[in-house]
Amino acid sequence: MRSLGRYLLIRTLLTIPMIFVLVTLVFIILRVMPGDPVKSSIRPGAPQEYINEIRHTLGLDKPLYVQYGDYLWDLLHLDLGTTLSPVRGQSVAKQIWEHFPATLELALAGMLVTAIVGVGLGAYAAHHRRSLADYSLRLYAIVIYAIPVFWLGLMFQLVFGVWLKIFPVAGRISSLAVAPKHITGLYTVDSLLTGNWAAFKDSMMHLALPALTLGLYLSGVFVRLTRSNMLQVLKMDFVTAARARGIPERTVVYRHALKNALIPIITMMGLQFALLLAGAVLTESTFSWPGLGRFLVERITYRDFPSIQGAVVVFALLVASVSLLVDILYALIDPRIRY
Amino acid sequence: MEPLLQVEHLTVTYETRQGPVRAVDDVSFTVYRGEVLGLVGESGCGKSTLGMALLRMVRPPGRITSGRLIFQGRDLLQLPENEMRKLRGRHISMVFQDPMTSLNPLQRIGDHIVETIRTHEPHVSKKEAWERAARLIQRLGISPDRLRDYPHQLSGGMRQRIMIGIGLALNADLIIADEPTTSLDVIVEAQFLDLLRELRDEFNLTLILITHNIGVVAELADRVAVMYAGRMAEIGPVHDVFHRTLHPYTKGLLASVPSIRLEDGLELETLSGAPPSLLEPPPGCRFHPRCPQAKPICSQRVPPWKEIHPGHGTACWLYAEEGA
Numbered sequence: 262m263r264s265l266g267r268y269l270l271i272r273t274l275l276t277i278p279m280i281f282v283l284v285t286l287v288f289i290i291l292r293v294m295p296g297d298p299v300k301s302s303i304r305p306g307a308p309q310e311y312i313n314e315i316r317h318t319l320g321l322d323k324p325l326y327v328q329y330g331d332y333l334w335d336l337l338h339l340d341l342g343t344t345l346s347p348v349r350g351q352s353v354a355k356q357i358w359e360h361f362p363a364t365l366e367l368a369l370a371g372m373l374v375t376a377i378v379g380v381g382l383g384a385y386a387a388h389h390r391r392s393l394a395d396y397s398l399r400l401y402a403i404v405i406y407a408i409p410v411f412w413l414g415l416m417f418q419l420v421f422g423v424w425l426k427i428f429p430v431a432g433r434i435s436s437l438a439v440a441p442k443h444i445t446g447l448y449t450v451d452s453l454l455t456g457n458w459a460a461f462k463d464s465m466m467h468l469a470l471p472a473l474t475l476g477l478y479l480s481g482v483f484v485r486l487t488r489s490n491m492l493q494v495l496k497m498d499f500v501t502a503a504r505a506r507g508i509p510e511r512t513v514v515y516r517h518a519l520k521n522a523l524i525p526i527i528t529m530m531g532l533q534f535a536l537l538l539a540g541a542v543l544t545e546s547t548f549s550w551p552g553l554g555r556f557l558v559e560r561i562t563y564r565d566f567p568s569i570q571g572a573v574v575v576f577a578l579l580v581a582s583v584s585l586l587v588d589i590l591y592a593l594i595d596p597r598i599r600y
Numbered sequence: 601m602e603p604l605l606q607v608e609h610l611t612v613t614y615e616t617r618q619g620p621v622r623a624v625d626d627v628s629f630t631v632y633r634g635e636v637l638g639l640v641g642e643s644g645c646g647k648s649t650l651g652m653a654l655l656r657m658v659r660p661p662g663r664i665t666s667g668r669l670i671f672q673g674r675d676l677l678q679l680p681e682n683e684m685r686k687l688r689g690r691h692i693s694m695v696f697q698d699p700m701t702s703l704n705p706l707q708r709i710g711d712h713i714v715e716t717i718r719t720h721e722p723h724v725s726k727k728e729a730w731e732r733a734a735r736l737i738q739r740l741g742i743s744p745d746r747l748r749d750y751p752h753q754l755s756g757g758m759r760q761r762i763m764i765g766i767g768l769a770l771n772a773d774l775i776i777a778d779e780p781t782t783s784l785d786v787i788v789e790a791q792f793l794d795l796l797r798e799l800r801d802e803f804n805l806t807l808i809l810i811t812h813n814i815g816v817v818a819e820l821a822d823r824v825a826v827m828y829a830g831r832m833a834e835i836g837p838v839h840d841v842f843h844r845t846l847h848p849y850t851k852g853l854l855a856s857v858p859s860i861r862l863e864d865g866l867e868l869e870t871l872s873g874a875p876p877s878l879l880e881p882p883p884g885c886r887f888h889p890r891c892p893q894a895k896p897i898c899s900q901r902v903p904p905w906k907e908i909h910p911g912h913g914t915a916c917w918l919y920a921e922e923g924a
């Protein structure tokens with residue numbers, strides 16, 4: 262396990278140059294893109310002197326390389342700066358911190374739906390290869406992947422929210438008054454921890470549609486991946502040997518084979534996490550989910566450079582830590598893997 | 601001798617794109633309790649297919665198309681799948697060729713054995729099963745600590761011993777070992793065969809030993825069955841088959857093994873040519889294109905089975921009436 266520790270340390274250190282390249286790219290793109298944070302935050306038609314004065318106080322009139330240097334220097338001190346627009350001078354870190362739990366909750370719930378639906382259905386399809394269920398599931402996997410995620414969200418809102426009126430279609434909770442005490446920031450978890458059943462039910466109802474949207478959207482990839490991995494594993498000698506020992510078919514398929522098929526699937530989960538976050542951004546907008554994704558989209562329209570850069574850094578860190586987590590899981594599941 | 605398994609007119613067919621392949625064609629023989637029966641023949645003659653058929657586990661597109669498998673008074677081919685499953689591992693156990701791949705890489709050695717015991721004897725507690733496994737592998741010459749290891753941490757020889765151990769754990773009536781030593785190196789192979797010999801005497805094992813190594817048969821088997829191109833060519837006690845060889849194919853097979861001394865200095869021609877395609881096998885006796893003693897009838901009619909000495913029979917026109 263000591264070597265695993267060293268491996269993880271190296272992996273962590275490697276994320277630093279990766280993030281450096283990313284923030285540099287984002288910095289440049291934002292400055293090249295048309296639009297201006299000052300103009301987008303004040304009344305149109307304000308006098309040019311006034312605009313210039315604000316630009317000066319914000320340091321936006323300095324040469325780009327100086328701004329870039331300042332930005333990196335601050336980032337090095339874990340300072341994400343203050344907002345420019347629509348409101349000036351708020352701490353970006355604090356705003357991100359406030360929006361983060363909502364995104365985490367959605368992402369985790371989406372991942373859970375993907376894992377259960379994708380892996381479960383994929384394994385079932387492999388088990389019943391060439392049956393009607395298998396063909397239907399393969400079709401499902403292709404269709405669900407081709408559908409745009411926001412369209413899927415809209416359909417869910419329409420059917421389950423508007424027509425059937427089962428689930429709410431926006432927000433995380435009915436009113437902030439019933440929100441559970443802040444522990445992790447995940448409403449479902451916090452309400453469980455505090456035994457606040459009303460809040461638990463309410464937040465689960467709110468979470469259901471966005472999590473289903475995001476989870477089902479990604480499930481197609483996992484149905485296909487699980488199915489093909491399972492078909493390979495089911496052909497392996499140890500599966501035949503397990504059957505020859507009289508182990509019941511269900512145990513052979515869903516315990517022995519599935520566990521072996523899971524190893525590449527977990528890697529895929531790690532790789533798909535970036536896609537999950539992208540899906541989360543879109544899903545958050547569709548469901549007015551007050552998370553980082555919606556925050557990012559909003560700040561892009563205001564050209565609020567520090568917020569955009571900050572959110573991107575956080576997303577990148579998330580992707581990096583998930584891939585690290587996947588490596589750890591990998592080592593835990595597969596005894597053959599030692600770093 | 602008490603018959604344990606009677607195989608009657610067993611036929612296994614692979615439905616391939618080119619047409620049906622009868623990998624096992626009208627094969628009959630009996631396995632007696634407490635014996636080691638060697639099953640030999642060239643590569644592709646259907647030995648593994650026959651072994652898998654005895655467990656009713658022929659891989660698709662293969663299928664048992666006819667015959668009977670009378671095991672302890674019941675025809676296995678008539679059993680519902682769930683009954684058959686309960687027989688596997690408990691009454692009939694299989695040891696595969698490659699011990700590297702026949703254990704689940706993510707499952708500890710001990711859990712393989714415990715899982716098998718508890719599948720067939722659900723009332724046994726985990727702890728009890730684990731202790732049984734520990735005693736067992738100690739008998740096989742492996743330290744019980746190894747139960748906590750994963751398959752990749754064991755050597756090939758150890759893994760193969762574990763596979764045998766799984767069969768012994770439930771006291772299987774019949775163990776089928778399909779080329780169990782092919783993937784082992786010579787020294788480990790010798791050790792493994794020694795162990796098998798010991799176990800045979802100690803547990804009164806009934807073993808079908810599939811191999812293309814005649815030397816292994818000579819050392820370990822009581823009787824030997826020789827297959828050629830999906831059919832049974834000759835069966836008999838090892839001594840008889842080696843020294844009063846009937847079938848020309850068996851003679852050729854033995855001639856290719858220098859270590860077996862033939863008593864009366866019988867000159868044997870080694871085999872030439874290759875085994876036939878099972879997709880379109882030669883008519884009559886399938887061996888006739890390669891047989892040095894072939895007669896005209898050999899290419900026309902399938903030779904009938906004849907018992908020449910007690911318990912020693914063959915399918916060859918040299919020993920049968922042509923008019924019959």
Ligand SMILES: Nc1ncnc2c1ncn2[C@@H]1O[C@H](COP(=O)(O)OP(=O)(O)OP(=O)(O)O)[C@@H](O)[C@H]1O
Pocket residue numbers: 614616621623641642643644645646647648649650659660661662812878
């Ligand atoms: N999956 C399959 N599809 C089609 N034909 C098959 C299949 N498996 C086996 N066969 C055919 O069945 C015949 C017997 O194969 P089998 O594996 O039983 O031979 P074997 O005697 O065990 O050979 P070896 O000594 O190489 O293990 C082969 O000639 C092959 O053509």
Ligand code: SF4
Pocket residue numbers: 847848849885886887888889891892893894895898903915916917918
């Ligand atoms: S039947 Fe004829 S061809 Fe076949 S082995 Fe006997 S003699 Fe040879």
Ligand SMILES: [Mg+2]
Pocket residue numbers: 647648649778
């Ligand atoms: Mg074989």
